[in-house]
Amino acid sequence: MTTTAEGGPALPQERRLVTEIPGPRSRELLARKQAAVPPGIGTTLPVFVTRAGGGVVVDADGNSLIDFGSGIAVTNVGNAAPHVVERVRRQVGDFTHTCFMITPYESYVAVCEKLNALTPGDHEKRTFLVNSGAEAVENAVKVARHATGRPAVVVFDHGYHGRTLLTMTLTAKNMPYKQGFGPFAPEVYRVPLAYPYRWPSGPENCAEEAAAQAIDMINKQIGAGNVAAVVIEPIAGEGGFIVPARGFLPKIQEFCRANGIVFIADEVQTGFARTGNLFACEDEGIVPDIITTAKGIAGGLPLAAVTGRADLLDAVHVGGLGGTYGGNPLACEAALGVLTAIEEEALVERAARIGEIMLPRLRSLQERFEIVGDVRGRGAMTAIELVTPGTKDPHPTAAAEIARRCHAEGLIVLTAGTYGNVLRFLPPLVIPEHLLEEGLTILEKVVAEI
Template structure:
């Protein structure tokens, strides 16, 4: 057994780092050439390798290279790639039927997923859940529910936020390139408030929460008027923005502002939810109870599924036929989600996420002692980031993450970058990864920093 409690072997991918060709190898380069001829230029990928198999903490490429996976498909394969419960549930459902459209001929699996999310999301109030295909779609539908329930148009979001690539969610997203540039005009009635970002708050982290809440209150009460605002949408930990953990007390203050003014609070848990941070939902770390919770990514172990779970009176406000989609709540994806819940409970993955976070943070602090470009290490559970800065400053080091990621990939480790300024390394390992693989990967990472 590995230190994680998972078997060291038994996955489709051998649980070790092994390079047999240069990176990318000849077969990956061949596929890249075919891709260039068949796919549009705007559809990019961070890694130059092409996957052939994956499991545990490893991705095997088409050339036979075994790469340690610290990205989980951007937090999607949280319970591990092709996790046993997920595969078994999905395979059984594939044999039964692949699709009927829940709007036409419903099925029990959808109801089971909804019942589970109603039970697991924060708060003991009566809830309802609707299923969708992607995080963007779910966020957009959360706003639809909020507008229907309040009869108000406006939506407040935050600096550094990422909510998706559809018209509304692209508008809600803060960063221009690559997400918004050239794709306007954007949706109306979306307004932006400062995020309580302790590392970069102008007057320092001690003042961050109070001052950010003051500016949010000003936006609500002075600039917009509370009676015009349907909802405030916030990521309890910002994902693409750079794993920003809001200053202590900020989210509780946002919740109270919303409660006092009859505004609905929407928690976008697309990246941080479903056991990633060591709790079922990142909102739990702050003790907040959102009116609506959005989940996706890790919900179905790699199959497309997303959800909006919320207060029954809010979710019931949309008129019949106003919500839904042809593929929403596909039965195979629902079966996979039930497998994800099984994996988390049977393998104690909430505790495993916390252990991974402790190991990552401890090893990153050791790396920090030998370099002057790590400004801050932050995150929760198996959602950890390092923000890189120019030596002796807090200025973003914009080219260092790409250089480090390239060194890691050349040596068999896959890492992701993030951040409004492109200066953040983020670590999202699958919870099925072993401690041995993690330490090996972090040794490669330390070597990458030594090259800067």
């Protein structure tokens, strides 16, 4: 029998429904939430969690649900991974905080050393720690602007980078992320992404044409010499798990290098073994100038990082970077536990195995049902795009209904996409295969019903 970090029996890895979803206790808690929390804080599935781990989430009514969400790619190593729990427990007994900028501690430095070694490229690097993915992206742009002396930032259609003023500006989708929150930050420009399924002349032309269009727009509308940074997700996350056509990313990076533009890879959702590589940009040999990470970095504790070329990060004056909570010691210990779990449990290989199981079954759905227009993703980051049968017209109502029915069956799935018509799947990398297969069977049943 497996055990938890406390030495007790592990959470049973089974789907178990004892009430409707959500059950009475969760509905009571939802009423309290609605009275205390603004409605702008939405909830995908209002079941209130009491325990979670492996591939399941247990709610306040005793229901055990299969988790295909991982807290939006946060709990890659599980919700209560022993390596994480043990390190955090030891640390909380010593001290919870000092502020690294006042009196530092070793675990912050150890996390930075690990990221300098593990992120792509063998050049000299520096890392600093912050609290969230948005904060990491914003700081990466700050560094690029300071180091280059240039103002402009280029981002891509379908991109998502956060909810702060700058990262909200960088994000492509208006609703719900930007509606009513302007005016936005200046000197941000958007260019096409190589979206194979929706490229007008077909996927075979997508990489070449999209890169040419993007570069032409930068040269004509902005001027390459005015661009501090290009910011891109190696796989677009909230935009719908769009895997750019192969060859597109290398062309954009080549243009950046030729013009002194900082290439920033936003790996907030794709990092830490999620895609079958430790970092998604490794798939095409991309070595970013700066890489931003968060989500899966610390098993659910708030932590994010900016890692990049030493000459870029060293250019910023003392005091120009930082934050009160950045690199909190509990989160740093959690991150060291995550990195240990990824290595010792071979979770990079495990993510690739999850993709080998999921993608063929999702493609079988596509072959059987016209409503499934596209199947895409890598490793444990996969998705289906739903369309009106016989067309490529986005079908967001179908995505919402399939998600609702999956939730009722005890399977947590998430929607995404610029058009709201994508179902995305992010199972924990430690999910048992029998739960993975059972979750896919539920999905197949629901799609067939729709």
